[in-house]
Amino acid sequence: xxxxxxxxxxxxxxxxxxxxxxxxxxxxxxxxxxxxxxxxxxxxxxxxxxxxxxxxxxxxxxxxxxxxxxxxxxxxxxxxxxxxxxxxxxxxxxxxxxxxxxxxxxxxxxxxxxxxxxxxxxxxxxxxxxxxxxxxxxxxxxxxxxxxxxxxxxxxxxxxxxxxxxxxxxxxxxxxxxxxxxxxxxxxxxxxxxxxxxxxxxxxxxxxxxxxxxxxxxxxxxxxxxxxxxxxxxxxxxxxxxxxxxxxxxxxxxxxxxxxxxxxxxxxxxxxxxxxxxxxxxxxxxxxxxxxxxxxxxxxxxxxxxxxxxxxxxxxxxxxxxxxxxxxxxxxxxxxxxxxxxxxxxxxxxxxxxxxxxxxxxxxxxxxxxxxxxxxxxxxxxxxxxxxxxxxxxxxxxxxxxxxxxxxxxxxxxxxxxxxxxxxxxxxxxxxxxxxxxxxxxxxxxxxxxxxxxxxxxxxxxxxxxxxxxxxxxxxxxxxxxxxxxxxxxxxxxxxxxxxxxxxxxxxxx
Amino acid sequence: xxxxxxxxxxxxxxxxxxxxxxxxxxxxxxxxxxxxxxxxxxxxxxxxxxxxxxxxxxxxxxxxxxxxxxxxxxxxxxxxxxxxxxxxxxxxxxxxxxxxxxxxxxxxxxxxxxxxxxxxxxxxxxxxxxxxxxxxxxxxxxxxxxxxxxxxxxxxxxxxxxxxxxxxxxxxxxx
Numbered sequence: 160x161x162x163x164x165x166x167x168x169x170x171x172x173x174x175x176x177x178x179x180x181x182x183x184x185x186x187x188x189x190x191x192x193x194x195x196x197x198x199x200x201x202x203x204x205x206x207x208x209x210x211x212x213x214x215x216x217x218x219x220x221x222x223x224x225x226x227x228x229x230x231x232x233x234x235x236x237x238x239x240x241x242x243x244x245x246x247x248x249x250x251x252x253x254x255x256x257x258x259x260x261x262x263x264x265x266x267x268x269x270x271x272x273x274x275x276x277x278x279x280x281x282x283x284x285x286x287x288x289x290x291x292x293x294x295x296x297x298x299x300x301x302x303x304x305x306x307x308x309x310x311x312x313x314x315x316x317x318x319x320x321x322x323x324x325x326x327x328x329x330x331x332x333x334x335x336x337x338x339x340x341x342x343x344x345x346x347x348x349x350x351x352x353x354x355x356x357x358x359x360x361x362x363x364x365x366x367x368x369x370x371x372x373x374x375x376x377x378x379x380x381x382x383x384x385x386x387x388x389x390x391x392x393x394x395x396x397x398x399x400x401x402x403x404x405x406x407x408x409x410x411x412x413x414x415x416x417x418x419x420x421x422x423x424x425x426x427x428x429x430x431x432x433x434x435x436x437x438x439x440x441x442x443x444x445x446x447x448x449x450x451x452x453x454x455x456x457x458x459x460x461x462x463x464x465x466x467x468x469x470x471x472x473x474x475x476x477x478x479x480x481x482x483x484x485x486x487x488x489x490x491x492x493x494x495x496x497x498x499x500x501x502x503x504x505x506x507x508x509x510x511x512x513x514x515x516x517x518x519x520x521x522x523x524x525x526x527x528x529x530x531x532x533x534x535x536x537x538x539x540x541x542x543x544x545x546x547x548x549x550x551x552x553x554x555x556x557x558x559x560x561x562x563x564x565x566x567x568x569x570x571x572x573x574x575x576x577x578x579x580x581x582x583x584x585x586x587x588x589x590x591x592x593x594x595x596x597x598x599x600x601x602x603x604x605x606x607x608x609x610x611x612x613x614x615x616x617x618x619x620x621x622x623x624x625x626x627x628x629x630x631x632x633x634x635x636x637x638x639x640x641x642x643x644x645x646x647x648x649x650x651x652x653x654x655x656x657x658x659x660x661x662x663x664x665x666x667x668x669x
Numbered sequence: 670x671x672x673x674x675x676x677x678x679x680x681x682x683x684x685x686x687x688x689x690x691x692x693x694x695x696x697x698x699x700x701x702x703x704x705x706x707x708x709x710x711x712x713x714x715x716x717x718x719x720x721x722x723x724x725x726x727x728x729x730x731x732x733x734x735x736x737x738x739x740x741x742x743x744x745x746x747x748x749x750x751x752x753x754x755x756x757x758x759x760x761x762x763x764x765x766x767x768x769x770x771x772x773x774x775x776x777x778x779x780x781x782x783x784x785x786x787x788x789x790x791x792x793x794x795x796x797x798x799x800x801x802x803x804x805x806x807x808x809x810x811x812x813x814x815x816x817x818x819x820x821x822x823x824x825x826x827x828x829x830x831x832x833x834x835x836x837x838x839x840x841x842x843x844x
Binding site for chain 1 (some may be wrong): 670671672701703705735736737738739740741742744763764765767768769770771773775777778779780782783785792793810812815817818819820821822823827839840841842843844
């Protein structure tokens with residue numbers, strides 16, 4: 160045969176976007192010619208006309224097509240018991256339908272696939288329990304209600320077990336069958352050739368998944384054999400009509416409208432204002448996370464931080480400038496704090512425009528590590544200083560610390576009784592307050608290195624929204640132009656002075 | 670108009686002594702912040718990994734905030750619980766971390782600790798597994814002085830967060 164034959168029948172799932180009612184599938188079934196017939200030229204004679212020779216049909220979703228047996232069966236009113244069967248009866252009478260050899264069983268028909276592995280109908284335990292389980296809706300609570308607040312239920316009752324094990328089973332199925340029995344035989348439904356499943360379509364309405372078992376064919380085809388040993392090839396083709404442009408338009412409009420509505424709703428909830436800063440203030444937000452301290456020796460560690468503000472800087476929350484973590488005992492030479500705080504600083508930008516201020520110092524973060532152990536011995540473990548990062552962003556720091564030391568006696572005292580050398584003024588670990596010498600020297604201080612601190616800083620700048628930010632920090636550009644301005648001012652002053660001197664000289668001459 | 674998306678996951682725990690862990694998490698933000706979508710709090714499943722001792726939770730976080738101010742930005746409070754050999758769920762440790770506001774992907778390690786008391790409390794902890802707990806854990810998101818509180822280091826929790834911001838630039842914020 161010229162047709163390639165596909166051996167395996169594999170079910171495939173498809174995600175369905177459009178309404179399932181548009182689904183259409185085309186089935187073509189052709190009787191195979193016997194191998195001998197290849198030699199013959201005349202086509203028509205080689206096939207057994209007693210069986211189905213060739214048929215081609217398009218099926219819609221859940222479209223009922225009657226088999227010859229069904230037409231016979233349902234045309235007698237006494238056979239029709241259920242509502243559905245009565246509808247069939249009327250249909251057959253009104254339209255005088257003839258049975259087709261390709262026919263379908265829809266959701267309404269009580270047909271079940273005879274599973275080959277099972278000799279009788281079998282239902283799993285879960286399936287039986289599912290029937291008595293609570294309706295699916297009860298299982299679909301919003302998440303906060305659904306999540307298990309008491310983590311473990313020690314004695315779950317029957318209903319609870321069933322709700323938790325409920326399997327979502329709402330799907331509809333359609334079978335496309337073929338009648339491959341001999342046509343001259345008397346119609347008998349028991350003949351297994353009259354009911355051969357070509358393929359099964361299952362649609363899961365909740366997840367919109369369409370399962371086609373076996374999959375659509377391309378140029379390959381599937382084969383089936385009836386009990387007389389005659390082989391048939393069949394093809395499945397997806398022939399759903401594309402949505403017409405009008406329908407598509409409508410659908411798009413609807414979804415657009417829905418989205419718009421939702422956005423409107425959402426938009427109403429969003430705040431439409433923002434706390435602004437005054438035009439000449441730069442606001443700095445520092446989100447500080449003190450994570451941990453490592454390589455210290457004594458238990459009961461605690462870290463204090465202190466933000467050292469230079470001139471022209473201020474804050475609205477002075478109490479946030481200083482903070483102290485809880486005390487933590489060491490484990491594997493590390494103490495975990497996970498202390499999260501935030502500080503907001505204001506900088507008066509008018510200061511920058513004042514030509515006389517040249518020196519601008521940046522705020523610094525001072526850290527000190529102390530320990531108070533179980534014997535209430537208080538020790539200073541280390542000091543550290545870092546300037547706050549200038550640019551906005553997230554910064555991770557590993558900050559080494561140091562502590563002042565003295566003689567051996569002091570070291571012994573520190574070990575046994577605690578409380579020895581510490582800085583009188585913590586600002587000494589950066590540039591001491593009121594320090595005016597040209598050279599900063601701390602040579603008279605003996606220190607020894609101590610452990611290190613891990614912390615994370617997130618810096619955010621806020622300026623008045625009217626200030627345009629072409630660059631990330633045009634603040635610095637302004638700073639440099641200010642310097643330029645001061646230079647120009649200087650030149651002007653010098654020029655003025657020179658001119659006055661010239662005038663004086665001229666006056667002297669006269 | 671300023672909007673903030675926090676998308677990510679609480680991925681795993683590390684360095685805990687106990688193998689079977691679960692985590693209750695909650696986001697806390699100041700009054701200027703309003704949640705538009707997503708769950709503020711939740712609880713991960715119980716996870717156990719005896720081989721690497723790094724139980725994976727992979728718990729999703731998806732939050733959508735709108736804000737009027739930068740102050741009191743969201744913080745994440747974690748409470749770690751563990752299941753002991755008798756099947757009891759016992760409190761393990763606390764951890765707090767700031768949620769970064771800079772847009773991008775952030776890998777955060779939240780270090781956790783548990784309060785410890787006097788020798789009686791420690792004995793009870795050692796033999797009965799009853800750890801001291803704070804009356805209201807939400808106080809931890811405040812940065813009050815906690816010098817009186819004595820604690821012990823526990824493990825770390827790994828968190829991955831994608832931060833998306835919108836319209837902050839309009840109000841002169843640079844993250």
